[in-house]
Amino acid sequence: MNEKCLKYDICPMILVQKIISGKWKILILWYLSYNTLRFNEIKKRLPYATQKMLTQQLRSLEKDKLIFRRVYPVVPPKVDYGLTEIGKRIIPILEMMHGFGAEYLEQGYGASVFQDFVTDEE
Amino acid sequence: MNEKCLKYDICPMILVQKIISGKWKILILWYLSYNTLRFNEIKKRLPYATQKMLTQQLRSLEKDKLIFRRVYPVVPPKVDYGLTEIGKRIIPILEMMHGFGAEYLEQGYGASVFQDFVTDEE
DNA sequence: TGCTATAGTACCCAAATAGATACTTGAAGC
DNA sequence: GCTTCAAGTATCTATTTGGGTACTATAGCA
Secondary structure, three states, X not given: OOEEEOOHHHHHHHHHHHHHOOOOHHHHHHHHOOOOEEHHHHHHHOOXXXXXXXXXXXXXXXXXXXXXXXXXXXXXXXXXXXXXXXXXOOHHHHHHHHHHHHHHHHOOOHHHHOOOEEEOOX | OOEEEOOHHHHHHHHHHHHHOOOOHHHHHHHHOOOOEEHHHHHXXXXXXXXXXXXXXXXXXXXOOOEEEEEEOOOOOEEXXXXXXXXXXXXXXXXXXXXXXXHHHHOOOHHHHOOXXXXXXX
């Protein structure tokens, strides 16, 4: 890389894009905004993410300081994850995203995005 | 794929993630939130995006109805891009992202994210 | 006659991301 | 002594994404 921002102004955007883009990151943050969760609890909520992907995304979020990882020295292993202080500052953004997504779906734009991704009514 | 949302509740999040993840999409939307811009004007603002990538991202945003593409039948070609009505609804999210990113940088968390991505003071 | 300008395509290769499957650890229960 | 549990790693392959270079159209200008 070795790129420079031409305007300081855009850097925060590039930053945010870097830390939240990733197939499962937004959803992981969204779930953790309610509770800290154990690894398998997150996994249950994301049945289409493989274990490897989940671990990878969690490590990346941890590296970026949005979540913490707490290991209990027991057998079998117990690990839980939660939002850090700076991580919690992202919750309002997630809520707005959710609101936007809902509006977008209500207005019927969703079809092209979810071609083979069926939504259950419930 | 052929996956189903187990909870309707999370679908809007998956949706948002799908439509805004992409190397340049957030920045393109951010620039277009001020003005409609011609292709080369966007290109100038994103000097590290290749023409191919830019075209690709613009097509994708257009497909998802967040931006419109207007072609003027002149030679040499003139095309401009702008936010649609639903696209404009995403501006407050971009603004919050920008605020979050700025705060994150101010608090010194940026180092790990921008290793080889130097920020100019200006 | 040939050059410039704008907004692209086409094609091929490299790199990053994602997925599938098997393996690990060590205590507890059968 | 074999299996189960939780939270992973390791390895290999497939798919998606990104990058580089060359090519296109057509009017106006020199």
